[in-house]
Amino acid sequence: MRNLRNLRRLVRFLTFGLVVAAVATELSKPAEERTWQGRVGGVVPYDFRPPTWQRIRDAYWNPESDQLFSDRVFGVGWAINFYKAKTLLDDLFGRMMGTREAISIRMSSRSQGGGK
DSSP: OHHHHHHHHHHHHHHHHHHHHHHHHHHTSOGGGOOSEEEETTTEEEEOSOOOHHHHHHHHOOTTOOOSEEEOSSEESEEEOHHHHHHHHHHHHHHHHTOSSOOOOOOSSOOSSSOO
16 A cells, blocks of 8 residues: 555656656747647657647547557647557457457347247
């Protein structure tokens, strides 16, 4: 329990540090060169522009992308492309069950008997 609490504190501290570093990076640029998007240390993406519906769709449900993680729409870090996650889980389920095709559980006709 205590280790989990310490891990949460560490994650909060790192997140806060990344936000401060991203804002400091943008404020160190001349005002006309500030885009409010980029990468902290060339690794962690940040974007402080107001989100648009297109950017939200591209980050969280993008069938055209092969990446599981995409740049976050607002803030610091990564977003999960749920379309790619769905396809990976479908593929994993198919391999575990020994079939690639979806299994239908619908009944094609009504059963005889029962409550007439």
